[in-house]
Amino acid sequence: MIKDFISLEQFRNRLTHIDALPQLVIIGILSGIATGLVMVLFRLIIELPLSCWLPSGNAEGFESLPGWARFALPVSGSLLLFALLSRLAPESRRVGVVHVLDRMSYHQGNLPGRNIVVQFFAASIALLSGHPVGREGPAIHLGAGCSSLIGQHLQLPNNSIRILVGCGTAAAIAAAFNTPLAGIIFAMEVVMLEYTVVGFTPVIVAAVSADITMRAIVGPHFAISVPAMQLQSLAELPWVMLLGLLIGFSAAGFNLLARQPARIAHWPLGIRLLLAGVLTGAVAQYYPQVMGIGYDTLDQVLNGQIGLGLLCGLFIAKWMLTPLVLGLGIPAGLIGPALFIGAIAGAIIGLIGHQLAPVSAADSGMYAMLGMGAMMGAVLNAPLAALIALLELTGNPNIILPAMLAIVISNLTVRQLFGMPSIFISNLRAQGLDYQHDALTQALSRSAVGSMMSTNILCCNPLLETNVTTTLLAEQPDWIVIENEGQHSLLEPDDLKLFIDQTEQDNIDLLEIPARRRDLSPISFRATLKEALDQMNDHGFDAVLVLSNQGQTIGVLTREQLEHNYYRKQTS
Numbered sequence: 001m002i003k004d005f006i007s008l009e010q011f012r013n014r015l016t017h018i019d020a021l022p023q024l025v026i027i028g029i030l031s032g033i034a035t036g037l038v039m040v041l042f043r044l045i046i047e048l049p050l051s052c053w054l055p056s057g058n059a060e061g062f063e064s065l066p067g068w069a070r071f072a073l074p075v076s077g078s079l080l081l082f083a084l085l086s087r088l089a090p091e092s093r094r095v096g097v098v099h100v101l102d103r104m105s106y107h108q109g110n111l112p113g114r115n116i117v118v119q120f121f122a123a124s125i126a127l128l129s130g131h132p133v134g135r136e137g138p139a140i141h142l143g144a145g146c147s148s149l150i151g152q153h154l155q156l157p158n159n160s161i162r163i164l165v166g167c168g169t170a171a172a173i174a175a176a177f178n179t180p181l182a183g184i185i186f187a188m189e190v191v192m193l194e195y196t197v198v199g200f201t202p203v204i205v206a207a208v209s210a211d212i213t214m215r216a217i218v219g220p221h222f223a224i225s226v227p228a229m230q231l232q233s234l235a236e237l238p239w240v241m242l243l244g245l246l247i248g249f250s251a252a253g254f255n256l257l258a259r260q261p262a263r264i265a266h267w268p269l270g271i272r273l274l275l276a277g278v279l280t281g282a283v284a285q286y287y288p289q290v291m292g293i294g295y296d297t298l299d300q301v302l303n304g305q306i307g308l309g310l311l312c313g314l315f316i317a318k319w320m321l322t323p324l325v326l327g328l329g330i331p332a333g334l335i336g337p338a339l340f341i342g343a344i345a346g347a348i349i350g351l352i353g354h355q356l357a358p359v360s361a362a363d364s365g366m367y368a369m370l371g372m373g374a375m376m377g378a379v380l381n382a383p384l385a386a387l388i389a390l391l392e393l394t395g396n397p398n399i400i401l402p403a404m405l406a407i408v409i410s411n412l413t414v415r416q417l418f419g420m421p422s423i424f425i426s427n428l429r430a431q432g433l434d435y436q437h438d439a440l441t442q443a444l445s446r447s448a449v450g451s452m453m454s455t456n457i458l459c460c461n462p463l464l465e466t467n468v469t470t471t472l473l474a475e476q477p478d479w480i481v482i483e484n485e486g487q488h489s490l491l492e493p494d495d496l497k498l499f500i501d502q503t504e505q506d507n508i509d510l511l512e513i514p515a516r517r518r519d520l521s522p523i524s525f526r527a528t529l530k531e532a533l534d535q536m537n538d539h540g541f542d543a544v545l546v547l548s549n550q551g552q553t554i555g556v557l558t559r560e561q562l563e564h565n566y567y568r569k570q571t572s
Contacts, residue, residue, distance in 0.1 A: 012155065012450075015160040015448070016157045016447065016449070020160075027156070027163070031143075031164050031206040031209075034168075039172060039175035039210065040213070040214060040217050042142060043135075043176075044218075046128060050128060050292075060292055060296035062130050062291035063291075065288070071282070071285065074276075078129070078273040079277070082273045084122060085118075093115075095122065095331045098428055099111075100191065108531065109151075109164065111165070113145070116142060116145035116146065122331040122332075123135065123332045127292065132318060132321050132325060133293075137332060138332055138333050139333070140168075142172060143170075144169050147165060147206070148164055151164045156526070159445060160448075163192075163199060166192040166203050167202050167205075169187040169190075170183040170187035170207040171183065173187075177389070177392075180392075181207075182388045185385040190382050236353070237405060240402045241405055243370055243371060244408070244409030244410045247410040248412070255379065255426055258426075298340055301365070302369060304347075304363055308348065311351070318344070322334065322341070343372045346368040350363070350364035369393075370390075381415070387403055445529070447528065448529070450525040453555030462511045464507070464508050466505060469508055473493055479556050481520070488545050488553075489511070491515055496510070496513065519539075521535055521544055521545065525555070
């Protein structure tokens with residue numbers, strides 16, 4: 001009894017159900033620990049070489065390089081990326097958050113291992129060579145991918161693999177920013193697109209596990225050092241609302257710029273990557289702070305240590321350069337640069353406001369922090385995640401009110417005034433794809449076919465003796481599965497019983513008797529209910545034959561069962 005309870009097969013079967021919380025907690029822990037370890041490695045492979053190579057000894061200190069090196073480094077990185085990516089098929093080059101959303105929407109969260117490896121090394125090269133990109137997007141892909149591979153290796157049902165992708169996403173953000181709560185909200189708001197107790201529980205466990213893993217290995221880490229700050233008076237709220245509006249315009253422009261390189265997508269990969277390196281090197285001659293992630297510059301902005309003129313130049317340079325470089329094919333992230341751009345824009349608005357009202361205005365660092373949240377919320381269409389990130393980074397509840405105003409207004413500006421979804425969804429649609437999140441899709445994706453299938457079935461050949469058939473019917477099966485030369489069809493026992501009562505034949509051909517027979521197509525018990533419904537619609541069938549991992553018939557799922565279960569939940 002105990003052995004059956006703890007067996008892997010029993011574990012898999014339980015995960016097909018939506019309420020398998022103990023099992024979901026276990027996979028959440030596995031996801032968090034695995035993601036935490038990968039994040040440690042990813043961070044070290046970037047920071048240790050840069051700390052040794054850069055003259056300042058600071059992993060963010062690209063400003064300490066001479067001009068020729070600031071040009072040669074990103075160009076060399078682009079050439080290395082071409083040497084790596086040119087050997088791969090286009091499918092293997094797909095990386096980042098957009099790739100994760102694509103696999104969630106069209107492949108039930110099953111992420112290929114090769115793309116994960118490509119993301120790790122390609123993003124490392126891009127960041128080591130000073131391209132103006134972030135590591136958070138690659139971190140999300142790595143966390144989601146490693147978690148997905150755990151589920152695939154254990155042959156878990158697809159509904160739990162989808163949850164594992166959410167776990168990996170939250171764990172990656174928790175480990176990268178030391179913001180576990182923001183990671184949880186981001187995973188639910190952007191990747192999983194739902195808020196349920198069953199979904200929240202494993203994601204919370206994963207984020208906490210990853211954060212503990214990172215702290216245990218590298219100690220407490222804070223990507224950004226944030227000073228204590230607050231508004232001086234409620235009279236500043238109109239200025240905060242203006243900040244939200246202007247940041248919304250900036251976010252819309254950022255999204256539009258990111259689409260422009262699609263016009264030259266037909267250019268050879270090598271030319272596009274080289275152009276990205278040349279653009280970065282050229283801009284870095286005047287504004288070296290745009291190179292890399294830029295957290296050192298971000299710290300200076302938050303502490304009010306950069307003048308208005310330099311801030312304006314940095315804003316234009318980073319705002320234009322990052323989306324173009326990413327669109328040209330540099331395989332890294334945009335979350336860090338979005339925070340950088342938002343902070344600089346907020347600091348500019350704060351300095352101008354302080355000059356207009358020097359007594360009553362808050363420091364520019366306060367507005368820089370609000371700009372970070374507003375830009376993140378607008379670009380990613382993740383307002384709640386942005387708000388929680390600000391609260392975790394500052395540890396200051398006084399920021400909630402102005403942050404809510406700025407984030408909501410910037411988000412409304414992008415979505416309503418410009419009609420733009422998140423930049424990830426925009427990129428998906430540019431590829432002819434979309435992110436499915438209607439109510440039916442969400443409901444049917446939470447459970448696997450193993451949770452609803454009928455297991456009380458009889459499998460037999462079409463030719464049977466009458467006395468044998470009577471014996472089989474005495475077992476009172478729900479369905480009879482007829483196996484005939486690799487084809488399967490479904491027969492209701494009542495139809496067979498009625499025929500036996502009306503005939504005196506010694507032998508019966510189940511394919512010839514007057515009855516309603518349904519054709520069956522095979523499907524794995526790991527498939528979600530949404531996959532089963534899609535398969536029925538694609539084949540024009542009303543039922544599927546459920547197979548185990550070993551290919552054995554274990555159950556039947558009908559369209560009537562799906563519809564009855566869905567409408568029962570809708571009315572309960």
